[in-house]
Amino acid sequence: MDKKIIEVDQVVIKFAGDSGDGMQLTGTQFSNTSALIGDDVSTFPDYPAEIRAPQGTVGGVSGFQLNFGKKVNTPGDFPDVLVAMNPAALKANVGWVKDGATIIIDTDSFTDKNFVKAGCDAEKLKEIYNDYNVIEAPITSLTKESLKDTELDAKSKTRSKNMFALGMVYCIFDRPLEHSIKFLENKFAKKIEIAEANIKVLKDGFNYAVTIHAMPSFRVHSSTIEKGVYRNINGNTATSWGLLAAAEKANLPFFLGSYPITPASEILVEIEKRRDLGAKAFQAEDEIGGIMTSIGAAFAGHLAATSTSGPGLALKSEALGLAVITELPLVVVNVQRGGPSTGLPTKTEQSDLFQALFGRNGESPVPVIAASTPSNCFNYAFEAARIALEHMTPVLLLTDGFIANGTEPWKIPSMKDMPEIKTQFIGKDEKEYLPYLRDKNMVRKWAVPGMKGFEHRVGGLEKMEVTGNVSYIPENHEAMSIERDEKVKLIVNDIPELKVEGNKDADVLVVGWGSTYGHLTTAVREMNGAGTKVAHAHFNYINPLPKNTAEVLSNYKEIIVFELNLGQFAKYLRMMHPTNHYEYYDKVQGLPLTVKEIKTKVNQILEQL
Amino acid sequence: MDKKIIEVDQVVIKFAGDSGDGMQLTGTQFSNTSALIGDDVSTFPDYPAEIRAPQGTVGGVSGFQLNFGKKVNTPGDFPDVLVAMNPAALKANVGWVKDGATIIIDTDSFTDKNFVKAGCDAEKLKEIYNDYNVIEAPITSLTKESLKDTELDAKSKTRSKNMFALGMVYCIFDRPLEHSIKFLENKFAKKIEIAEANIKVLKDGFNYAVTIHAMPSFRVHSSTIEKGVYRNINGNTATSWGLLAAAEKANLPFFLGSYPITPASEILVEIEKRRDLGAKAFQAEDEIGGIMTSIGAAFAGHLAATSTSGPGLALKSEALGLAVITELPLVVVNVQRGGPSTGLPTKTEQSDLFQALFGRNGESPVPVIAASTPSNCFNYAFEAARIALEHMTPVLLLTDGFIANGTEPWKIPSMKDMPEIKTQFIGKDEKEYLPYLRDKNMVRKWAVPGMKGFEHRVGGLEKMEVTGNVSYIPENHEAMSIERDEKVKLIVNDIPELKVEGNKDADVLVVGWGSTYGHLTTAVREMNGAGTKVAHAHFNYINPLPKNTAEVLSNYKEIIVFELNLGQFAKYLRMMHPTNHYEYYDKVQGLPLTVKEIKTKVNQILEQL
Amino acid sequence: MADTKYNFKDFKSDQEIRWCPGCGDIAILMSVQKAMAALDYDKEDYAVISGIGCSSRFPYYMNTYGFHGIHGRAGVLASGVKTANPKLSVWQITGDGDGLAIGGNHFIHEIRRNIDLNIVLFNNQIYGLTKGQYSPTSLFGQVTKSSPYGTIEQPFHPGELVIGARGKFFARSIDNKVADTTEILIQADKHKGASVVEILQNCVIYNNGAHNAITSKETRDDNQIWLKHGEPMIFGKEKNKGLILDGLNLKVVTIGENGISKDDILVHDAHQELPYIHLALINMAVADGFPVAFGIIRSVEAPSYEVLLEEQIKDVQSRSKIKNVDDLLLSGNTWTVD
Amino acid sequence: MADTKYNFKDFKSDQEIRWCPGCGDIAILMSVQKAMAALDYDKEDYAVISGIGCSSRFPYYMNTYGFHGIHGRAGVLASGVKTANPKLSVWQITGDGDGLAIGGNHFIHEIRRNIDLNIVLFNNQIYGLTKGQYSPTSLFGQVTKSSPYGTIEQPFHPGELVIGARGKFFARSIDNKVADTTEILIQADKHKGASVVEILQNCVIYNNGAHNAITSKETRDDNQIWLKHGEPMIFGKEKNKGLILDGLNLKVVTIGENGISKDDILVHDAHQELPYIHLALINMAVADGFPVAFGIIRSVEAPSYEVLLEEQIKDVQSRSKIKNVDDLLLSGNTWTVD
């Protein structure tokens, strides 16, 4: 794994538009609000060189850059977020934003005329959709619509569009509107109708961002840059591509049954695009339809997957049990979000772990793995498919809103370097097919419709060992229950051991799983760099846990489990490895960890040692 | 709690019919098959006193009683199962069967004419439906139908009906058919068509019992008989009545939204009958409809419940999260059965514990309690409703096929002795209603449509403390997550402490939860009686665990957790109280524990101490 | 019933409206508020129940009892509320995704049961909240986020599905026709049983102009026909077009041409039990040369579920000896130990 | 296609049939086996998919690929199988509970998508497997385990729901009419798209005789009409009764009475796109003085989902530069570090 540097403790935003678009005011407002709620802020206004540069040209772009967060000293080098009010603003700035940045554009201004003015190629600019988290918004027309019942003249209406953009950015970064509202009330104290109009538009922009589930992306730098061909990739795309890669490697057609849900919809959307690779995406009527069509496709011999988020996984839980008892290969991707219930659908959280491990009726063991960065979603999706196909089992892959939406540069692998996948098809020449005959890994063989002579029936009732006929025999039920359990446990021999990063001789072990990797590794590296000895073990394999887990855990005086829930992984470790003592650091705010809070917690524990 | 004696290690069956009905042959066959698969058997044939007593009269009843199981010495005093081929057979024997026994009747013979012959009142006999586990089967006509394509004459066809009954009983007690098939082949070696006919009918009887989900009941005796009025009751009826009792005590209308599923359907069926008490039962289109209509009814101010079994609970898990975040009172009854998936629908198991505790997206805490005998389903259903209403939370009540279907004598309580239930309605005269203002137990107040001035909105998005408005504020989400968790934890102050039975100074503590109570208490009592010191702690409250759990557990050298799954409660105890060491005894055969296996395990541990 | 009368503003909650400026939902909100103000209930007797979707945010903007449910479950949530308390006026707010994709089963079952709900279906032919995937009412071939090459699925016609589920009341309206919509909603509430009102709603962000062929200024007179029970089916800018029956099929004719007079025009009978003409009216489409039908297309009396239930309860209570739980516990066989 | 021909016995599995003696399912099993033997597939190309219920045990008795799913999900399971491998002949076996209660949504959506499935709906108007609760097709007022005082719910008419979901093929048969059922099933398979065959099935245990008014010896000639495309709608013991159109409604007439001749009788057109007469035929009921319609009531051509999908895949593949995953990974913006 290459080293990741995560910097989300600070965010750089750039507002850019025509000189008349009010970008300076917008930037100042955001800066002031941020400062007032306790952030460090550093700003950098940059006006157009020409005093009266022609509207819509690159020369006429006015910008305001600001950096906010903890320990901010500079306005930042490269923006994480760019607000581009027209093509010229985009053209002027897109070369400077960070990889995978969030770009908000006013689609109303992206007309042919404006492209000509900006002197750029519309098609070319569209490529940004591949590399950045583009949030499209018809800002001008929404602003007009917002003010259609006011007395203002058309020009004044259009002029408030900067407030719409500001409202959106406030929403994305959870800033309160109060300060700007007060500012507008004061500024336009004598033109009440203008104040009101601006405030209305500000709120509408905020609400619009809520409504369209606008989400920021984060990005990660690699500090060790290996040779190779790179691209930017976000977690959802990487997940989709990892599944397609596994299908190709296993020489199987690919099927995805799914139903849209934030923040997992993009997986469905990506696979829908991939008709060129023969992939079949089926937008079902609900989540149950999503998983059941996939189970059908698995029965028919496809590499099949289904993608969803928390509430959708709840709906799939009965059907997942069917995949367990029929022992068919299936990948279930769960992109976690804030719960319970609908909760905070656009925010990140790791609170579906228990559901993934235990959320089914009966003894229903399922392997669970978790990706930890946007790009390794590719690898863990591939890995989930490999395990599913080689061990004939459904596999649950956990990601979350943070990495699903986050982007990072990624060294593109070559398919020839990807591991082989050995599907468990029964040999075409076998004389007989016994559906529940198991090999030494407890794995049964796969026969699919169309294979002559291997006709058989599967289903949700308990079945007889070897033959797979329905069986109510008590001892058989116990035997099969244990075999299914054993099969999942045996996967331990087919997964890598747990690695420890940081200082291996430290007294304190920082433990995490899934998407907290970036922050934890950054914090641990920085602490070790500053002379504090800390080790870090990060889990991608959750059920089964890596073979050396007990051994690793027993090497430290204190173990601190960091996670974005109320301690689910820590409790799971207690259940599986009860002899260690675990400290918890839980955060349930819909936000990622910060490097600072990790360090504070570790230092506090160190002091107590 | 009165002392229960459980005797399911032995079963007494009586086959009874007309002299010509072949009951002796039937009984002998069952006995031989049982002996051949390793049971102890003791039999008692009883022929009619008159040699040629008139058909259909009580005097003409021929019977065969047998006792099978472990350590069987006598044919048994009172049958657990009675097969009655006609009204006379029923009349002659019903006075002798055990309370709550299973009675299989051939409904075809229950004609007016036969009632007259038997000299009994049809209406009177119908009362057995209240007190026994009656399995109706049109045995004569099914036998005829089964043989309609054979050449046999009508009389010969009808004569094979004893084989149909035998097949059913084989199915109910999981006996193989092979032995009887061989017997028939030999006996009718020269009349192949008769052999074949009998074998076909035997199998059809077996399959019929599979198809109609025929299930045995078990029964429990009370050894200490207090004064009072008694009745027989099974767990599903007791659950239904406990909910109705809670509604009456809380002075609320009652609503049940449900969808049929074995072995929980009888709860829906029972509530459907109770229109006389104004109860509203809603048979929904599926389990999601069942719980959602109930949540709607709870919002509208009813005591609302939903009933199901494992796969249905999986389907309800998303909606249960909605009840958690809206903090509405709701009782969810889950009658466990063998899993995973459809599994073994008519068999008992305790494998939904993890699903009950953890099977929801997000941090979604739900109190979980479990009944442990058929009759205390009444108390725990009442208790579930009390906790739901007093703590404004959904509550999960676990029972299982064993106690749901099992019957025992029950001292009828009087409603005036049932505990008060204090609903959390906002006072009608309050000036203001703040939906998420909490009291010291973290409980919010309830206002329902129709209450003037308290209009408000609830829903699945995270909401602001106190006001309940939608909120995306990170700190608020964390605060609310913790408050919901805290609210459930605080219920610990409102539930009884864990009690220890048996010998409190023992070194070994037997731990169980739910329906294993009868077997565990019997085994522990018998061991202590025989001089082996053993203690027994049985859990009815699972989340939260009783306050003194840690204290009780720490008093013993060894703790053995017995359960009907692969160790879920034991793992849960490890998670919650990791410092103790736990031994496991897990059984996943769709069958209850036996007293013998409990003793064997305890002795084995004692030897190692 | 009511002891006060209301202005529609009494139904506005203090929560800010978060729909996109120009979203059709905003006008529908107004229509519902006006309908409630015009109806005869006390404010506390309204309950507004929804699932998840842009449209389903509706309850938050209403100063009534409200419940924002989970995706697809508005129908069963509302069914529970109404069955529990039949005195309430219960409004189910649902989208084409919420009501017809994940919630399709509850939709057909609540109609079959004929529970007295006002079911307002916001049909924007798209999933708005999840950013623009196709829905079960998106047009065949429509390009959306999840159908980059065009959908390959035939859409439902909501009204047809209502008839298929044995529905008794179906009406159709357009988001920005506030007066018409208000009147239709009032009638929907007065109708006892499940009343479905499909409202063509414009999603300015993900499916802007989806209904333009029907609603645009230039074409609307010729492409809309507003039906009124007992009145001839006449439409067109000049009010000179009408519908007649041609065999079993509907046909557009021009009054004054080919000897057609006003008397030849079919008279709308919303109350007829047989659904065939209603179905034909529901299925009329601009592409086939027909105007699209609006107004109350079908309105047939039938007993509603919650009323039958209350009647059955009363009936059983009048006959049963069991009056309370003590009676129940002591019913059947008991014995005394003393 | 096939290189062998089969006898229906080739489709029997070695598992013992566990339905109650006399259960209508047994005859239907025979009909399906006969239909498969008559059709042109290789045995390994059949897949039989079900949900949960007595009827759903069906796959275990078939010596084909089979999948006994979970309750209500037969439709989506079958949809997945067929979409994945369109070459298979996929048979969905479902009950009135499995298909229309919990599975109702999948039912209407598979019909709307028009996936090429043979959907065999076993309608015994009861939940058999769970011992006799009412189902969505149980009669209004029917007393069952879960409706001790009679149901208060209107039943679905499955065919009507099919039309409501824009269905293209609907047929009806009776369990013990093996020859007719076999022929209908063969036609259902030949029809490309979702073909629904409702079979009136007798549950001897929990709803014995439910269809007696239609199927009993005495009344069956007058209470059944077997429709054939292109033939007049004639029925009755004497073959002298028929159906005509009276305005928009169907009417029973007697040939030779009131000047009615055979030529006046309506000719069955299963292929017409407009569903109104099909719907009227579907809704005919004995209680209203009509015979119940059997045979293939509706059979209209339309492209099926899995074919459109394969076509779209081919089309996109012919235009895209991305031929494999390496191409995909390298598509769009990349840069090289060396």
Ligand SMILES: Cc1ncc(C[n+]2csc(CCOP(=O)(O)OP(=O)(O)O)c2C)c(N)n1
């Ligand atoms: C169980 C579940 N599945 C999926 C979602 C994601 N989701 C939210 S709204 C929606 C569709 C909304 O479409 P529609 O009902 O038409 O409402 P609109 O936004 O168009 O008004 C989806 C798929 C969810 N919240 N919950």
Ligand SMILES: Cc1ncc(C[n+]2csc(CCOP(=O)(O)OP(=O)(O)O)c2C)c(N)n1
């Ligand atoms: C999720 C779930 N809910 C409920 C059940 C219980 N159940 C099994 S079959 C059935 C109904 C069967 O009725 P139908 O589909 O008409 O089949 P039939 O037995 O009449 O052939 C029900 C409710 C189940 N197995 N799973």
Ligand code: SF4
């Ligand atoms: S996304 Fe569409 S439906 Fe949703 S609020 Fe905006 S305009 Fe309305």
Ligand code: SF4
């Ligand atoms: S219970 Fe009814 S449907 Fe089920 S097998 Fe028996 S007769 Fe058939």
Ligand SMILES: [Mg+2]
């Ligand atoms: Mg929509």
Ligand SMILES: [Mg+2]
């Ligand atoms: Mg049925």
